[in-house]
Amino acid sequence: MEPTARHRHLPGSSSIGTPAATAALAPYKARFLDTCLEAQILKFGGYTLKSGRISPYFFNTALFHRADLVRALATAYAEALIAHGESEDPINKLEFDVLFGPAYKGIILATTTVVQLAELAPERFSHVSFSFNRKEAKDHGEGGTVVGAELRGKRIVIIDDVVTAGTAKREAIELIRAHGGTLVAIIVALDRMEKLPADTNKGENDEDGIPRGSAIGALKTEYGVPIISIITLEDLIQGLKAKGQAEKAQNCEDYWKKYRASD
Ligand SMILES: O=P(O)(O)OC[C@H]1O[C@H](OP(=O)(O)OP(=O)(O)O)[C@H](O)[C@@H]1O
Numbered sequence: 660m661e662p663t664a665r666h667r668h669l670p671g672s673s674s675i676g677t678p679a680a681t682a683a684l685a686p687y688k689a690r691f692l693d694t695c696l697e698a699q700i701l702k703f704g705g706y707t708l709k710s711g712r713i714s715p716y717f718f719n720t721a722l723f724h725r726a727d728l729v730r731a732l733a734t735a736y737a738e739a740l741i742a743h744g745e746s747e748d749p750i751n752k753l754e755f756d757v758l759f760g761p762a763y764k765g766i767i768l769a770t771t772t773v774v775q776l777a778e779l780a781p782e783r784f785s786h787v788s789f790s791f792n793r794k795e796a797k798d799h800g801e802g803g804t805v806v807g808a809e810l811r812g813k814r815i816v817i818i819d820d821v822v823t824a825g826t827a828k829r830e831a832i833e834l835i836r837a838h839g840g841t842l843v844a845i846i847v848a849l850d851r852m853e854k855l856p857a858d859t860n861k862g863e864n865d866e867d868g869i870p871r872g873s874a875i876g877a878l879k880t881e882y883g884v885p886i887i888s889i890i891t892l893e894d895l896i897q898g899l900k901a902k903g904q905a906e907k908a909q910n911c912e913d914y915w916k917k918y919r920a921s922d
């Protein structure tokens with residue numbers, strides 16, 4: 660779905676998210692990538708990751724705090740869900756009732772994205788609710804660990820920033836199941852398309868350049884649901900090339916060759 664001009668550039672807003680030379684990508688991906696690059700949410704250099712790998716790029720979702728940026732982020736999640744839901748293939752056609760955002764960062768993603776879903780596709784998504792967990796159960800007032808929509812009998816999409824090891828997603832899935840909900844998909848902002856860190860007990864070497872499974876692939880296999888990302892490393896490389904940023908694209912490609920996931 661192509662959002663209206665109103666959604667692309669509100670009067671008086673900054674130019675954040677204006678499509679530039681990344682046009683070969685789906686327009687919502689190109690706009691999101693432009694936002695990330697313009698606002699330096701995607702940075703380039705040498706960054707040590709949780710895994711210990713040194714990455715030539717780093718994606719910092721905490722930087723989406725300004726009004727225009729959080730709107731661009733929520734719009735991109737909504738557009739990715741809408742694009743996925745519009746698939747002609749009934750197996751891929753995504754229908755859901757609740758966006759569940761694991762605390763804490765997922766909370767803002769779930770709440771802002773339901774607003775944008777209702778704004779961009781009211782006929783399909785006005786009924787969608789949000790829900791999130793408390794990190795610590797509350798024993799007074801309404802009590803409990805889940806806030807927002809009831810999960811029982813509902814089709815749930817988990818929304819989060821990234822998958823690193825998949826631990827937070829597994830915890831969220833257990834909570835959803837314990838409350839009687841059914842997981843139908845997971846959506847994240849960026850898929851780094853990286854293999855899981857090497858298992859030295861299996862004689863693996865992280866730098867061997869042999870593709871192995873990713874955390875996203877493991878979640879897909881374990882739970883049998885699609886994992887949607889707004890953009891992937893492949894999209895980033897394509898976007899950088901289209902913008903003439905050949906050196907950054909090459910550094911990302913070299914990194915990807917080393918740590919490429921097989922799934
Ligand atoms: O374990 P994974 O599923 O791979 O996800 C990694 C998650 O861990 C971080 O959040 P964290 O749980 O630290 O909570 P926060 O949102 O409060 O920072 C991060 O923002 C991801 O959401």
Ligand SMILES: O=C(O)c1cc(=O)[nH]c(=O)[nH]1
Binds near residue numbers: 707717
């Ligand atoms: O793997 C990580 O540690 C990581 C990568 C990235 O791009 N962004 C982030 O916040 N963490």
